[in-house]
Each structure stands twice: as C-alpha cells, then as structure tokens.
Amino acid sequence: MKTAAPSLKNAPRRSNLGRQRTEQAFKAVCLVALVVTFGVLLTLLASVAWMGVKYLDFGFLTGLPSRHPEKAGVMPALMGTLWACLICALTAIPIGVATAVLLEEYRPKNSLGRWLMDVLQLNITNLAGVPSIVYGVLGLTVFVYVFQTAATASGPDAWSLSIGSPSGWFYLQLPMGRSVLAGGLTLALVIMPVIITAASEAIRAVPSSLKQASLALGATRWQTIRRVVLPKALPGIATGSILAMSRAIGEAAPVLMISGAVFLTFAPRNLMDKFTVMPLQIYSWVGKPQEEFHQVAATGIVVLLAVLLLFNGTAVLIRQRAQRMG
Amino acid sequence: MTLISNDRGLDMTASADASFPGDLIDRPPLQPEPVATKPMIRISGFDCFYGSTQAIFNQTMDIAENQVTALIGPSGCGKSTLLRWINRMNDEIPSARAQGSITIDGQEILGKGVDLVELRLKVGMVFQKPNPFPKSIYDNVAFGPRLHYKLSRSEVDGIVEHSLTRAGLWDEVKDRLKESALGLSGGQQQRLCIARTMAVEPTVILMDEPCSALDPKSTARIEELVDELRGSYTILMVTHNMHQAARVSDETAFMFQGKLIEHGRTEQVFHQPREKQTEDYIRGRFG
Numbered sequence: 001m002k003t004a005a006p007s008l009k010n011a012p013r014r015s016n017l018g019r020q021r022t023e024q025a026f027k028a029v030c031l032v033a034l035v036v037t038f039g040v041l042l043t044l045l046a047s048v049a050w051m052g053v054k055y056l057d058f059g060f061l062t063g064l065p066s067r068h069p070e071k072a073g074v075m076p077a078l079m080g081t082l083w084a085c086l087i088c089a090l091t092a093i094p095i096g097v098a099t100a101v102l103l104e105e106y107r108p109k110n111s112l113g114r115w116l117m118d119v120l121q122l123n124i125t126n127l128a129g130v131p132s133i134v135y136g137v138l139g140l141t142v143f144v145y146v147f148q149t150a151a152t153a154s155g156p157d158a159w160s161l162s163i164g165s166p167s168g169w170f171y172l173q174l175p176m177g178r179s180v181l182a183g184g185l186t187l188a189l190v191i192m193p194v195i196i197t198a199a200s201e202a203i204r205a206v207p208s209s210l211k212q213a214s215l216a217l218g219a220t221r222w223q224t225i226r227r228v229v230l231p232k233a234l235p236g237i238a239t240g241s242i243l244a245m246s247r248a249i250g251e252a253a254p255v256l257m258i259s260g261a262v263f264l265t266f267a268p269r270n271l272m273d274k275f276t277v278m279p280l281q282i283y284s285w286v287g288k289p290q291e292e293f294h295q296v297a298a299t300g301i302v303v304l305l306a307v308l309l310l311f312n313g314t315a316v317l318i319r320q321r322a323q324r325m326g
Numbered sequence: 327m328t329l330i331s332n333d334r335g336l337d338m339t340a341s342a343d344a345s346f347p348g349d350l351i352d353r354p355p356l357q358p359e360p361v362a363t364k365p366m367i368r369i370s371g372f373d374c375f376y377g378s379t380q381a382i383f384n385q386t387m388d389i390a391e392n393q394v395t396a397l398i399g400p401s402g403c404g405k406s407t408l409l410r411w412i413n414r415m416n417d418e419i420p421s422a423r424a425q426g427s428i429t430i431d432g433q434e435i436l437g438k439g440v441d442l443v444e445l446r447l448k449v450g451m452v453f454q455k456p457n458p459f460p461k462s463i464y465d466n467v468a469f470g471p472r473l474h475y476k477l478s479r480s481e482v483d484g485i486v487e488h489s490l491t492r493a494g495l496w497d498e499v500k501d502r503l504k505e506s507a508l509g510l511s512g513g514q515q516q517r518l519c520i521a522r523t524m525a526v527e528p529t530v531i532l533m534d535e536p537c538s539a540l541d542p543k544s545t546a547r548i549e550e551l552v553d554e555l556r557g558s559y560t561i562l563m564v565t566h567n568m569h570q571a572a573r574v575s576d577e578t579a580f581m582f583q584g585k586l587i588e589h590g591r592t593e594q595v596f597h598q599p600r601e602k603q604t605e606d607y608i609r610g611r612f613g
Contacts, residue, residue, distance in 0.1 A: 109420045208418075209457040213519070216413060216453075217470040217526060218446035227469070228459060 079267030087184025096195030136257030139186025198240020235322030513544020
C-alpha cells in the first residue's frame with residue numbers, strides 16, 4: 001500500500017514581509033553592537049591620546065622615572081619590557097612549537113597513549129584560560145623561591161652559583177632572585193599554552209595529503225615535519241606566537257609578583273638585574289595623587305599601544321603574505 | 327543494483343555490446359595464457375583489519391614484474407587498502423593491522439622490523455588527488471632525491487630534467503621550474519607527482535585512481551604515460567574506470583567485498599572471465 005506523497009501545497013506560508021523585517025532587525029542589532037564596540041575603543045584611544053600628548057616626546061622614551069612629571073621617562077620600563085619579552089619569546093616559542101609538534105605529529109598508536117595525549121591537550125587548552133596572576137605565583141615559587149630556600153637552608157651563609165660576569169649581559173646566578181630572567185620565564189609560562197594551542201591548530205591544518213606525499217617518498221617523520229609540515233604551518237605559528245607575545249607585553253600581574261619593583265632608574269644590564277615593565281610603570285603613575293602623573297601614565301599607555309600595534313601589524317602582514325603565497 | 331543472475335551472461339558476445347570495455351583491447355582475444363613473468367610482489371594469505379572490521383580476506387596474488395596490473399572492483403572492496411599496505415601507508419592509521427605475507431623482490435614487508443624508508447624508496451605511490459607540495463616545480467621533483475642522497479646542484483638539475491622528461495612534462499614547464507607547482511593544471515600536477523615519484527628511482531609504482539580527479543584529456547595523457555612506463559616499473563593501479571583498465575593494463579585483478587575474485591591477463595579477464603561476478607561487474611551490472 002502506498003501513502004500519498006507529502007505535499008507543501010496546502011501548508012501555511014510564513015509571511016514574507018515578516019521574514020524581511022526580522023532580517024532587517026537582526027542587521028540593526030549587529031550594527032549597534034559594532035558601533036558600541038568601536039565607540040568604546042575610539043573613546044578610550046582618543047582620551048588617552050588627548051591626555052598623553054602633553055608629555056609625549058623623545059625625552060619621555062629615553063628618560064628615567066622622576067618625582068617631577070615633566071622629567072619623568074619610561075626608558076627603564078621600556079627596556080625591561082623588551083628584555084623580559086625577548087627572554088619570554090626565546091623560551092616560550094621553541095618549547096611551545098616543539099610541544100605542539102609532539103602532540104600533533106607523534107601521536108602514540110595505542111589507545112591508552114592516545115587517550116593520555118588527548119587529556120594533556122585538553123588541559124593545555126584549559127591552561128590558556130588560567131588567570132595570569134596564578135602563573136605569577138607559580139613563577140615566584142619556582143624561579144625565585146625554590147633556589148633561595150635551598151640556598152639559605154644550608155646555613156646563615158647563603159651560597160650562590162654564578163656563570164658569566166655581571167658586567168656582560170650573560171650573567172646567570174642561582175638563586176635567580178627577582179631578576180629579569182625570572183620575569184621573562186614567568187611570562188613564558190603565561191603564554192606557552194596560547195602558543196601550543198595556536199601551533200597545534202596550524203599543524204593540524206596542514207593537509208594530510210602533503211604529509212602522505214612526503215612519507216610515501218620515503219621521508220622520515222622528522223624530515224616530513226621539517227620540510228613539509230613546519231613550512232606550511234609557519235604562518236599560523238608565527239601569527240599565534242606574535243599575538244601571544246602581545247599578550248605578554250601587556251601583562252602586569254605576574255610581573256608584579258616577580259619583580260615587585262615599580263620605581264627603577266636603570267634598564268636591566270644583565271639577565272640577573274632587577275627590572276620593571278611598562279604596565280607596572282603605568283600602574284605606578286596612575287596610582288599617584290597628582291593629576292600630572294595621570295597624564296604621564298597616558299603617555300606611557302600611548303607608547304605601550306604603539307608597541308602592541310607594531311606586533312599585531314606584523315602578525316597581520318605575515319598572515320596576508322602567507323595567504324598570497326599559499 | 328543487485329547481482330542479476332539470469333542466463334544472458336556468458337553467451338553474450340563482446341561485439342553485441344558496443345560499450346563493452348573489452349572491445350578496446352586491440353590485442354586479439356582468447357590468446358593462450360602468456361608465459362608467466364617473474365612475480366615482483368607476492369601476496370599470500372593476507373588479511374587486514376580496521377579495528378575489528380576485516381577489510382581483506384585471505385588474499386593470495388602475484389603481481390608480475392614490469393607489467394601494469396589493474397585492480398578493479400566496486401567502492402569499498404579493499405583495493406585501495408591493499409595498495410596502501412604494499413608501501414605500508416596504512417601504518418598512519420592507528421586501527422589498521424594486517425596478517426599474512428607480502429614480499430617484494432623476495433623480501434617480507436609486513437612486520438615490525440621493516441625499514442619503511444627503504445621500503446618506500448623502492449615502492450613509490452601516486453595518489454588519487456594530485457598532491458604537489460606548495461613549493462616550486464623544481465623543488466617538488468627534487469624533494470625525494472634530496473631526502474635520501476647528498477647531491478650536488480648539477481646532479482639535482484639532471485634528475486629533475488630526466489624525471490620531468492619521462493613524465494612528459496619537461497617541455498611544458500622547463501621555462502617555469504622556479505614557479506609554484508600549484509599554478510599547474512590538475513593533469514600537469516598529477517604528472518608532476520608521477521615525476522616526483524620516479525625521481526627516487528623506485529621499482530614499483532602504486533597508483534590509487536590516479537585519473538579520478540582529472541578531465542578526459544589529462545586522463546588520456548596519464549594513460550599514455552603509464553603505457554610508456556610499462557617495462558621499466560612494476561605498476562599496480564587501482565581504477566574505477568573499466569575502459570582504463572582495459573586500455574592500459576597487462577593484468578587485471580577483480581576484488582569484491584574484500585576478496586580477490588579473479589586475476590589474470592587483462593584480455594582474458596575482460597573477454598572470458600572465469601567468474602560470473604567478474605563478468606557482471608565488467609559489464610556494469612553492479613558496482
């Protein structure tokens with residue numbers, strides 16, 4: 001027995017006008033959202049620029065913090081930021097990319113191993129959302145206190161190990177103390193999950209047909225990674241790394257835990273020197289009662305934003321270039 | 327379509343059906359069995375599984391040296407799986423496992439101790455979709471040789487020219503070797519992939535439906551190329567195109583539901599199949 005074919009002929013129609021109205025309303029909501037976001041951002045930028053323009057000159061970049069707002073400069077904090085971020089980049093990017101390669105390309109074949117890898121990967125993704133102050137505490141405990149405790153536990157005469165000399169940039173000492181090295185390494189902890197996640201995604205996006213082509217030609221796994229996977233994933237890895245770095249530049253909380261110092265009159269001279277960073281310096285200026293220092297803080301924000309814009313601009317450029325080539 | 331079992335099967339002459347692929351063979355049908363050539367690949371008692379699903383059942387088959395063997399059969403019958411075991415590409419799939427024996431030139435290639443680099447150096451593969459690297463045409467061909475050998479610039483130049491010439495691509499690309507391979511047409515890309523495979527001098531070339539993503543003209547070009555390579559390489563080609571199997575292969579193997587149904591000289595398989603299933607498949611009654 002056959003049932004009648006379903007027919008739409010007698011089904012009630014939705015009103016066309018009603019649907020078009022919904023369409024327009026949705027568009028309007030999106031537009032409002034855009035205007036609100038952009039408005040807030042523009043207001044912020046304009047007010048900061050307006051306030052900050054008074055003290056923005058070359059002397060501000062090269063000057064030291066001072067009790068006089070017109071003399072105050074950002075040089076130690078700017079240099080501290082550059083030092084910390086360089087240390088952070090040199091440790092976080094290689095370790096992060098290597099971890100991503102392991103997670104994506106060296107997956108174990110047995111199911112227990114794969115399950116462990118999945119758990120690990122999920123947790124790394126979660127780590128990206130952990131508040132940075134937590135990493136600050138971790139860094140303080142691991143890099144600053146562990147060796148200090150070990151050093152003072154042996155007696156009243158605390159020991160210390162050092163390599164290199166304080167006069168050159170390469171000077172390592174244990175315990176590390178509240179040094180720019182400890183700060184940079186802590187920032188590396190903060191952004192490592194972000195880099196691992198971004199690099200994993202970039203590596204996963206490499207078509208498996210390319211990997212197979214390489215393997216089928218007799219390439220080892222490493223040769224395939226080195227010659228096919230990494231070149232193809234490089235734009236994604238670079239973009240992710242740069243965005244992670246711009247997060248590191250803006251971090252204040254973990255650095256506050258490590259450095260503690262906000263008023264320094266010198267830039268770091270070696271890896272063991274004390275340091276401060278831009279966000280901390282801005283924070284210290286904002287906290288001062290005098291109105292002039294709030295303007296100095298705004299100038300600091302302008303400089304920080306300029307550095308950030310430089311980084312993000314580079315990321316966009318890299319991505320566009322890669323898209324054109326790919 | 328289901329298997330049709332009526333009495334029309336065997337008495338239907340080839341000429342009665344104009345589109346019968348066997349007609350494309352210009353060699354006279356019903357030749358006596360040719361002298362068996364030396365087998366290059368010997369498959370025996372071969373089973374393979376994906377997880378608990380068995381994909382190939384107790385297959386035994388010899389693949390002749392320097393001949394073109396076509397693997398035909400409906401989708402999902404295990405042709406590509408078999409192909410991908412011969413160069414162990416299935417090692418990439420965690421759930422895939424196999425038992426039995428496959429030897430190439432007398433050497434067992436299944437099992438843990440096999441050096442996959444050496445195996446794949448000997449057994450090249452051309453994939454279904456052209457998959458050139460996003461590098462220059464030159465670097466695509468030079469990729470394989472550079473993996474395995476330390477070569478001077480002029481040696482690489484020679485290999486690139488020789489491989490591209492054999493793949494019939496040299497005249498089309500000799501002025502743009504430094505340009506991206508992704509700028510080539512699909513058919514050119516596939517010939518580039520064949521050149522890339524030949525550049526490491528394999529003895530066996532596996533082709534997994536090499537023309538399925540190409541237009542008829544490019545397909546004809548690849549078929550010509552396969553014809554030229556006959557005698558220099560042992561070629562095992564999976565194809566869904568009966569006419570292609572009839573045109574280019576010396577031997578044809580028909581697989582169905584993970585089992586080898588029939589394997590013989592192409593003219594015999596197409597004109598006088600021993601099995602009813604083979605005939606039904608070749609005549610397009612199912613699959």
